[in-house]
Amino acid sequence: MPKKVDHDVRRHEIVDAFLRVTARDGYAAATSRAVAQELGVATGALWHYFSGFDAVIDAAMDAVVARTNRRITSTADGLRGLAAVDAIVTEMLPLTKETRDEAHVVVGFWGRLSARGAAAPDWAADDDWVAALRRHLGEAVQLGELRSDADPARLTTLLEAVFWGRQVVEVIASEPVDAADHRAAAETALQPWITRATTGDLPERARLSPRRG
Amino acid sequence: MPKKVDHDVRRHEIVDAFLRVTARDGYAAATSRAVAQELGVATGALWHYFSGFDAVIDAAMDAVVARTNRRITSTADGLRGLAAVDAIVTEMLPLTKETRDEAHVVVGFWGRLSARGAAAPDWAADDDWVAALRRHLGEAVQLGELRSDADPARLTTLLEAVFWGRQVVEVIASEPVDAADHRAAAETALQPWITRATTGDLPERARLSPRRG
The missing domain is CATH 1.10.10.60 (Homeodomain-like)
Structure with a gap:
């Protein structure tokens, strides 16, 4: 034992x-x-x-996913609707030193997965943040923050692609990418669904919620 | 010589x-x-x-990008607005045997790039398809196919993230991904901007243009 x-x-x-x-x-x-x-x-x-360095990287990927889910649970705690969505977007995009480093671990992992011809381990199927994102998008519709015809499932799929895509951009860009540019992609995905009630005069660049820090 | x-x-x-x-x-x-x-x-x-296998993969990536640009030039030839956007979406997403194979080359390349700590070669800066996509989105606004407040530059950035993200999904998915699911992410990005004039009764799942073949 x-x-x-x-x-x-x-x-x-x-x-x-x-x-x-x-x-x-x-x-x-x-x-x-x-x-x-x-x-x-x-x-x-x-x-x-x-069993080899691939196995170390698999375990590091698991650790990054667990860390991300913990951060999301902590920052979205007590938040509802778009404020909670914003907390998830903030943790998933490569905006800080920590999440930019994680983007390299994640993209490197995908590359090795492709080279091995293997599918992703099971964690991909039941990421906590995916369920949380979908739930909070549903709340945002109920709260009138998003248009009533917004589809939480389809927006979750779109945002997931944006998170992966911007992690790729972070890793392959020849110059450092502004955090604002990473956020802009997620905001563009949500902006047409945000109701006027939420954003007041609907600024040119819709914000999911007031910026922190 | x-x-x-x-x-x-x-x-x-x-x-x-x-x-x-x-x-x-x-x-x-x-x-x-x-x-x-x-x-x-x-x-x-x-x-x-x-100089090594990394260099072979770099050259293969160049070849895939050139091939994709050639296909787009050919399929979008003579098309305007959303029909041309649809042609680009169709070539960029992993929908066919050819583009699914290419997704593995592309994601594998990103992974190696990350592992090398290198930025992408210059091709990333001046992809022909990025300029073409932006131009055709602008046409779609002018033609009244997209809402007049749609921003071609921001939609191009969003679609680029969707293309990268869905190539990742293709490579890491534990089961084969339906082509329709890949398309749905791109359609979700564009759907709120598509005018009623374009789509008639605006079907539940907006189509960029009639399906081919």
Whole structure:
């Protein structure tokens, strides 16, 4: 029993080291060698806990998804309708150092998945944030913040594509991308559905809710 | 002089072999070894023409972008407004065997780009289809097919994110994705802007134009 616990602890430490090196030195620098060095062990020691570097990246992706879901649960807590939608958009787009680093982990993961010819692990099927986004879009319709003919399911699918697409833009752009440009894509998706009641005089660039910080 | 020509021809042959193996056996199977075997040469022979497998994939990505732009030029030829937009959407989304295979090349390329910590080569800055999409969205506004307050630049950015996002969905989905589901994301982005004049009774799922074939 304690052995199993140690094993899990060690795996967590390796994933944390991978994400720490990514945050500090960039995704390209987060090789198995750099992760081992970060932990002060030989590279070979990693392979007692993971079948290979693909498995480390799979676990890092899981950790990023879990982290994102935790952040969303925390920031959307107590919010309803568009304010909650805005909280989810803010966590899903690559707007901060943390979420920009995560975009590299996520896009790198997709690339390896494609190269392996494998489908995504099960987490993709039941992301908490997808259900939360759909629920809060439904609330926004009920609250009259979105037009009554807005379809929460279709808008969720559209926003999901926008989140993935903007993570790609973040990673492939030849110059740093303004956070405002990432937000603009999500706002363009929602703007035509936002009612005049919500936005007052409907500014040129619709806002989902007042900006924080 | 002839030497330079031979060199370019050989590079083209290698890229073609890579894309052929991808189309036949899947992206995961398109290794340097499989590409060399397809050409009947030793793997080492590839490295006279490319600095490594990353360079082969860069060139394959260039070829896919050029191919996509050629297809768009051809299918949108003579079309205006939403009909031309629909032609571009049809070529950019992973709807056919060809464009689904290309999604794997594209997503694999992004993943490697992320892992290398490199920005995308210059092609990303001046994609022909981006300019064409924006122009045709502007025509659609002028023709009264889209609302007069639709912003072609913002809709182009939104659709670009949708194209990238749906290529990701194609690659990471655990089950084959219906072409109709890919189209639906693009249609959701445009649907609120489409005028009643264009769509007659505005069907539940707005169509950009009548389906072909």
